[in-house]
Amino acid sequence: AQSVAQPEDQVNVAEGNPLTVKCTYSVSGNPYLFWYVQYPNRGLQFLLKYITGDNLVKGSYGFEAEFNKSQTSFHLKKPSALVSDSALYFCAASYNDYKLSFGAGTTVTVRA
C-alpha cells in the first residue's frame, strides 16, 4: 500500500535552534512529495513540494526539505526555529492523479 509515515508525534525545540520534522514514504512508484502546515483553527497551507531535480527544496517561511531517494525520506527543516512555527505539520505523497496520502502529522512546539 502506498503510505506516508511521520515517526514523531511531537517535536519540541527552543527558539533559534534547528528544526527537523521527519517523513518517509513507501517506495512504490515515484510520488510527488509535499509538506503542509496547519495552524490552530485554520485549514492546511502549502509549504513546499518535490517534483524532480534538486534534492533540496526551498519553500515558504524559511522552510526547506531534503529528498533522499535511497532512504525514501523527505524531511522538513528550518535552520532557526521561531515561536510562530509552532503548528501541526503534515507530509503528503501523490502517487497518481486522484489521491493525496497524508502522514499522521507532527506537532511542533517552539519554546521561547
Next chain:
Amino acid sequence: EAQVTQNPRYLITVTGKKLTVTCSQNMNHEYMSWYRQDPGLGLRQIYYSMNVEVTDKGDVPEGYKVSRKEKRNFPLILESPSPNQTSLYFCASSFGLGKNIQYFGAGTRLSVL
C-alpha cells in the same frame, strides 16, 4: 481573493439527523476532495471529484455522499450521521492532483451526539 469556503465551521447534531456541509471554491479548479482529520490518523480522503458529475470514493466513504453539479461546489452529505462521524472535515481543491498544490478550506468541526 482565491479561497475555498466551507460552511458551517461548527456543527453539533444528533444521531440520524441528515446534514450537509457545503464547500465552494472560486479558482475554477477541476479537482475537489473531502477529508476527515482524526487525532493520530492524519487526513483521510472521503470522496473526490475530478470534474463536474465525476465523483469517486476515497479511503473512508461509508456513511457519506457527495455531488458535483457545478464546478465550484462540492457538498458533503451525511444522510444518517452517527457518533463515529464526529470529526474535523476539510474540503480541498486544485487544478488536477498529481504535482499540483491543494487549497484547503478552514474546516468544519462536527459533533454527532
